[in-house]
Amino acid sequence: MQGTLTGIALWVLGVPYPLLLGAWVSLTAIIPYLGAFLGAIPAVLLGFYQSPTTGVLVILLYIAVQQVESNLLTPRIQGQAIRVHPIIVLLTVIAASEIDGLRGAIFAVPILAVLRVLLDFLSARVRVRP
8 A cells, every 4th residue: 555655655756666656565564664764865856956846745655655554544454453442552662662662563463462352262151150
């Protein structure tokens, strides 16, 4: 999604090689949290090569795409996958990154998924008598 949206926006801005740059963003998006920055470098350089205005617009484009993807789409998709509200996913990633930096942010959702499965398991087997 990130690569397609970026490629189309770069084409609209008139940056050379928009399909190649969109494919590059798709490849680097696999890398958690750093991929967006690595994917932006060639397009930003080409944008500034064309003109300072185009370079700034490319930076703003990448920031907008990254914000939408990171704060809206990813928590929603991950939340649906592990059956947790997207706000819980977002808050878990923020808390884990504050506690353990990049490693915490990377492992936050898998740990949340394990906790969800554990709580489902326990709630099905442990009953409290009234």
